[in-house]
Amino acid sequence: MNDFWSGVGVDLHLEPDGAEGRRAGLERALRDAVRDGRLAPGTLLPATRRLAAELGISRNTAKAAYDQLVAEGYLTARQGSGTQVASLPSADATAPDVAARTRAPRLDLRPGSPDVGAFPAAAWLRALRRAIATAPSLAYDYGDPRGRIELRTALSGYLGRARGVLAPPERIVITSGYVQGLALLTRVLDGAQVAMEDPGLPFHREVVRRNGGSVVPVRVDERGVRPQDLGGGDVSAVVVTAAHQYPTGVTLHPERRRALTDWARARGGLIVEDDYDGEFRYDRQPVGALQGMAPGQVVYLGTASKTLGPGLRLGWMVLPPPLVDAVADAKLHSDHHTESIGQLALAELIDSHAYDRHVRACRLRYRRRRDQLLARLGARRGVRGVAAGLHALVEVADETEILARAEAEGLAVGHLGEHWHTAGDEPRPQGLVVGYGTPRERVYPEALEVLGKVLEGG
Incomplete structure (x- = not known):
C-alpha cells in the first residue's frame, strides 16, 4: 500500500x-x-x-x-x-482583523529600502560569470573571516574616491550587512554604553542591547547629533548617521563633526558611522564620510543594501587598527565568513566600474523622485532632509490623524513617533518619514497623489 x-x-x-x-x-x-x-x-x-x-x-x-x-x-x-x-479554510480565517493588519499595503512609501526593481541584474550576472570563471578553487572552501581580499581591495579604492574613507584592505572586514557589523562591534566593546541618536531606528537600538551593550539617547536637532550631550559619563561609543540622519534627514554640521571627533580623541571614545545612503546626494557635491577626519577614532559601516538591494546581505566595516583582530575573531565565531561568491561578484562589479555607473543612474532616478515629491508637497508643507538620501521628513500637526487617513487609503508611511527612545510627556516634533526609494517606478506617481490627498485631508 x-x-x-x-x-x-x-x-x-x-x-x-x-x-x-x-x-x-x-x-x-x-x-x-x-x-x-x-x-x-x-x-x-x-x-x-x-x-x-x-x-x-x-x-x-x-x-x-x-x-x-x-x-x-x-x-x-x-x-x-x-x-x-479540497482547499480548507486556514486557521487565520477566523481572525479577519489580524489578516487585515498584516496584509501588504496597496501603496508603500515607508523608508528603509531602495527600488529593488532597479537591481542591475544584467551587470550582476556578467560580474558573477567573470568571478566564477576566474575564482580559484579555494574560493569554495572556508575563507578568511575578514572577507575575500579581492573585495576588500576593490572597496579600498572605491571608498577612497567616492566617500573619502581611508580604507586599507587590511582594515576592512566584510559582513553580512550593516546589522551584523553593528552586532559584532557591540560584542567586542563588551557591555559598553553606546550613545545612539534620538530619534533613531529602534531596531538598531535593539541590536545593541541584544549583543550586550546598553543604549544611551543623544539628541538630534537641525544641525545633527549634539556632541555636547554626550557629557562626562561612561559612554564609550556613539552611533551616528552623519551624511543623512535617520529619520530627520539632517546632515551633521561641520562644527558638530569637529566637536564629535574632538570628544572621541579626548575621551578615547569611538564613533560608529552608519553611512547607509551616503552615495545619494542631489544638490551639491557629496559630503565626505566622517571617517576621513579621524580614521583612528571612527568605525565606518557601509552596505550594498541601498545601492544594490538588501537581499545581497553584503556590508563592510573599516576599523581602527586596534579593533581589526577582535572584530575578525567575533566574525569567525559568528558565521565564520560571509559567503564568498557574492563577494567576488561585487568586487568584479566595482573593478569594472559597473557599480559606479549603477550608483550614478540610481542617483538620477532618486533625484527625479525627490523632485516629484517636492513638486507635489513642497509648496504647502514643510519637507525636510531632501538634499540627500532616500527619504524625507514631512512635517505634520497630528501624526495619529494622518496615519489613520493613510491606512484608509491603503498607503503605508513611516512617522517620527516610532523613532523616539522613550514615549515622554513633553511635546515633540511630529512628521511623516516618507521613503521615495521603495515604490516601483510605475506606482510612484499614484503614491504621491494619495499622499497629497491624505495630507490635505481629502
Missing part, C-alpha cells in the same frame, strides 16, 4: 483490518492526511476501482469513504475530473 500511495507523496498510515473497520479506517486516514497537510489542496486521488484493488477492499467501501469526505468538505468530486483534495 505504501508503494501505491507514493504516487501522491503520502503515507496514510492505514490499517484496513483495524478495529474501527475498513471504511471508517480509510475515512479517518484520509481525513487526517488532509488536515495535517500531507495531502495538499488540489491533489488528485486514485480512482475508487484502483484504490479498492490495491487495498483489498470492495469498490463500494472505497466509494462510500470518498462520498463521506466529499460531504464533509475534505474532498471534491466533479464528473470527468476525478476526486481531489
Whole structure:
C-alpha cells in the first residue's frame, strides 16, 4: 500500500483490518492526511476501482469513504475530473482583523529600502560569470573571516574616491550587512554604553542591547547629533548617521563633526558611522564620510543594501587598527565568513566600474523622485532632509490623524513617533518619514497623489 500511495507523496498510515473497520479506517486516514497537510489542496486521488484493488477492499467501501469526505468538505468530486483534495479554510480565517493588519499595503512609501526593481541584474550576472570563471578553487572552501581580499581591495579604492574613507584592505572586514557589523562591534566593546541618536531606528537600538551593550539617547536637532550631550559619563561609543540622519534627514554640521571627533580623541571614545545612503546626494557635491577626519577614532559601516538591494546581505566595516583582530575573531565565531561568491561578484562589479555607473543612474532616478515629491508637497508643507538620501521628513500637526487617513487609503508611511527612545510627556516634533526609494517606478506617481490627498485631508 505504501508503494501505491507514493504516487501522491503520502503515507496514510492505514490499517484496513483495524478495529474501527475498513471504511471508517480509510475515512479517518484520509481525513487526517488532509488536515495535517500531507495531502495538499488540489491533489488528485486514485480512482475508487484502483484504490479498492490495491487495498483489498470492495469498490463500494472505497466509494462510500470518498462520498463521506466529499460531504464533509475534505474532498471534491466533479464528473470527468476525478476526486481531489479540497482547499480548507486556514486557521487565520477566523481572525479577519489580524489578516487585515498584516496584509501588504496597496501603496508603500515607508523608508528603509531602495527600488529593488532597479537591481542591475544584467551587470550582476556578467560580474558573477567573470568571478566564477576566474575564482580559484579555494574560493569554495572556508575563507578568511575578514572577507575575500579581492573585495576588500576593490572597496579600498572605491571608498577612497567616492566617500573619502581611508580604507586599507587590511582594515576592512566584510559582513553580512550593516546589522551584523553593528552586532559584532557591540560584542567586542563588551557591555559598553553606546550613545545612539534620538530619534533613531529602534531596531538598531535593539541590536545593541541584544549583543550586550546598553543604549544611551543623544539628541538630534537641525544641525545633527549634539556632541555636547554626550557629557562626562561612561559612554564609550556613539552611533551616528552623519551624511543623512535617520529619520530627520539632517546632515551633521561641520562644527558638530569637529566637536564629535574632538570628544572621541579626548575621551578615547569611538564613533560608529552608519553611512547607509551616503552615495545619494542631489544638490551639491557629496559630503565626505566622517571617517576621513579621524580614521583612528571612527568605525565606518557601509552596505550594498541601498545601492544594490538588501537581499545581497553584503556590508563592510573599516576599523581602527586596534579593533581589526577582535572584530575578525567575533566574525569567525559568528558565521565564520560571509559567503564568498557574492563577494567576488561585487568586487568584479566595482573593478569594472559597473557599480559606479549603477550608483550614478540610481542617483538620477532618486533625484527625479525627490523632485516629484517636492513638486507635489513642497509648496504647502514643510519637507525636510531632501538634499540627500532616500527619504524625507514631512512635517505634520497630528501624526495619529494622518496615519489613520493613510491606512484608509491603503498607503503605508513611516512617522517620527516610532523613532523616539522613550514615549515622554513633553511635546515633540511630529512628521511623516516618507521613503521615495521603495515604490516601483510605475506606482510612484499614484503614491504621491494619495499622499497629497491624505495630507490635505481629502
